[in-house]
Amino acid sequence: DGEEQKLADLIGSxxxxxxxxxxxxxxxxxxVEGRVIQSVTINxxxxxxxxxxxxxxxxxxxxxxxxQDEQTGRSVKxxxxxxxxxYAGLFAYCDGAELKNIxxxxxxxxxxxxxxxxVGCANNTRIENCTVNGGTIVWDDTKGSCKLGGLVGxxxxxxxxxxxxxVSAEVTAIGTAKSTVNVGGLVGELYSGTIDSCTFTGxxxxxxxxxxxxxxxxxxxxxxxxxxxxxxxxxxxxxxQSTGTAGKIYxxxxxxMLSDPAKxxxxxxxxxxxxxxxxxxxxxxxxxxxx
Numbered sequence: 001d002g003e004e005q006k007l008a009d010l011i012g013s014x015x016x017x018x019x020x021x022x023x024x025x026x027x028x029x030x031x032v033e034g035r036v037i038q039s040v041t042i043n044x045x046x047x048x049x050x051x052x053x054x055x056x057x058x059x060x061x062x063x064x065x066x067x068q069d070e071q072t073g074r075s076v077k078x079x080x081x082x083x084x085x086x087y088a089g090l091f092a093y094c095d096g097a098e099l100k101n102i103x104x105x106x107x108x109x110x111x112x113x114x115x116x117x118x119v120g121c122a123n124n125t126r127i128e129n130c131t132v133n134g135g136t137i138v139w140d141d142t143k144g145s146c147k148l149g150g151l152v153g154x155x156x157x158x159x160x161x162x163x164x165x166x167v168s169a170e171v172t173a174i175g176t177a178k179s180t181v182n183v184g185g186l187v188g189e190l191y192s193g194t195i196d197s198c199t200f201t202g203x204x205x206x207x208x209x210x211x212x213x214x215x216x217x218x219x220x221x222x223x224x225x226x227x228x229x230x231x232x233x234x235x236x237x238x239x240x241q242s243t244g245t246a247g248k249i250y251x252x253x254x255x256x257m258l259s260d261p262a263k264x265x266x267x268x269x270x271x272x273x274x275x276x277x278x279x280x281x282x283x284x285x286x287x288x289x290x291x
Contacts, residue, residue: 050094056102056130064090064117064135067110084110084140087120089153094122096159099130106134107169112141114153116188117169121147124157132167138174139208145179146208147188149222150200154182160193162186168201173218177210181242182223184255185234189224197231206240206275213247216240216277217256219286220269225255229262234269242275249277250287258286 067084087093088111090104099118107117114120117132132150139148147154150167165186173183182189185200198221206218217223220234232254240251250256253267262285273282281287 050091051096053098053100054091054102055100058101058103058129060103060105061090062105064104064107064109066108067112067115084112084115085120086111086113087153088112088115089118089120091119091122094119094125097122097125098128099125100128102130104130104132104135107132108136110138110140111148111153112139112175113144114147114188115139116149116152117167119152119155121154122152122156122160124159125155126160127152127155127162128164130162130165132169134169136170136172138172139183140173141175141177143176143178146173146175146177146181146183147223148173148182149184149186149188150202151186153188154191155187155189155193156191158192160190161196162194162198163196164198166199166201170202171204173206173208175208177208177214179211179214180224181206181208181210181214181216182256183218184222184224185220185236185238186232187222187225190222190227190229191224192227194228195221195225195230195232196228199233199235201235203237204239205237206242209242209244210246212245213278215248215250216242216246216275217250217287219250219252219255219257220267221254221265223250223256225257225262225286226259228260229255229258229265231263232265234265234267237270238272240273240275244276246275246277248279248281249273249275250281252283252286252288255286257281257288262286
């Protein structure tokens, strides 16, 4: 209707419907054709799980700013000392949701655990035809784990899929973890789901550290890919420059750790590792020997 709206407030207004188990469908249709959605600042609470459908209709969302010093609005729950949200994304946490035709321009996202431009953590969620153009996705904290991706931090559940999605961004982990670190261009961790016909262009970098004996996985498409990847492509640079001594380090152009051979996937990526660990696995496609 032309009036200023807070997107997170609009989504959060359906919180009671979600608690009641009601299905909610949301369609993004700006009143002015070709209008850009500007100055999006996330201010929703972490415990507001989104369970409905959201169709962005291909309109651009700009000014997405999460976990940065400029953030305003009501407080979000945080973990650790970085002051950034534990779940950071246009949607903090999705469960059984469907997100499609969403375009995010130059997002600035910072998280203390689960972070992506679109979703921090998504369980049994379908994501289709979503795009991230430019921007930076950063993890920075001094405790816990890291699940960081350009699109989704953690994509879990056998019904989860990212299909026909593209990301061109800088994805960087700079914190000090006490547990596993998974960093990927598209998805930080994929567990039991599917990545199909997706692309990533940009740089994925880990410069932080984790506790001795813990695992670091860095990849162009996903850091930890315990699922299915098909018809996807990566271009850019994947680098691990972690400090200290980890238990295991996996660095790969497509995935740091890949559970099954990827079908019709390619990686035109410069892969580098200077980190130290008890075991180190580096590969053009994936770091582990199952690739």
